[in-house]
Amino acid sequence: MKRLRQLRIARHMSQQRLAIELNLTQAAVSKYEKGLSEPDISTLKTISELFNVSVDYLIGASDIPARYTRADLSEDDILLLNNYRRLNKIEKAKAYAYIQGLLQE
Numbered sequence: 001m002k003r004l005r006q007l008r009i010a011r012h013m014s015q016q017r018l019a020i021e022l023n024l025t026q027a028a029v030s031k032y033e034k035g036l037s038e039p040d041i042s043t044l045k046t047i048s049e050l051f052n053v054s055v056d057y058l059i060g061a062s063d064i065p066a067r068y069t070r071a072d073l074s075e076d077d078i079l080l081l082n083n084y085r086r087l088n089k090i091e092k093a094k095a096y097a098y099i100q101g102l103l104q105e
Contacts (some may be wrong), residue, residue, distance in 0.1 A: 003058055005033040007051045022046055 008018050008029075015029045022029070022043060031037035039047065048055045048067060056062035085102070087095060 001032050001035065001038070001058060001060075003053075003060065004029075004047065007053065007058075008033075021050060095100070 008015070013021075015033070015061040016026045019026045019029045024043070032039055044055050044058060046055065048058055051058075052067055053065040054062060057065045057067075070095075084092065084095060
């Protein structure tokens with residue numbers, strides 16, 4: 001979990017301080033960061049909440065750090081997301097480029 005180290009350093013937090021926050025040992029945090037050990041699901045959830053990132057981001061399954069819940073999304077957001085998911089890869093790239101163009105206006 002190399003992202004754990006990045007997140008911890010960005011917060012100017014020592015391994016010892018993170019260990020205290022997670023009720024773990026500093027050695028456990030070190031092992032997580034070096035990839036020698038992996039946290040259990042409960043610990044992953046706690047880390048995710050502490051750094052306000054998704055579990056997917058922590059484990060490298062996503063490059064998007066934001067953690068959203070359904071409660072954070074409006075009906076329009078949900079409709080847009082559902083429609084976007086129906087697009088193929090090329091259509092998604094076009095939609096993304098179009099949105100980027102709109103944001104630069």
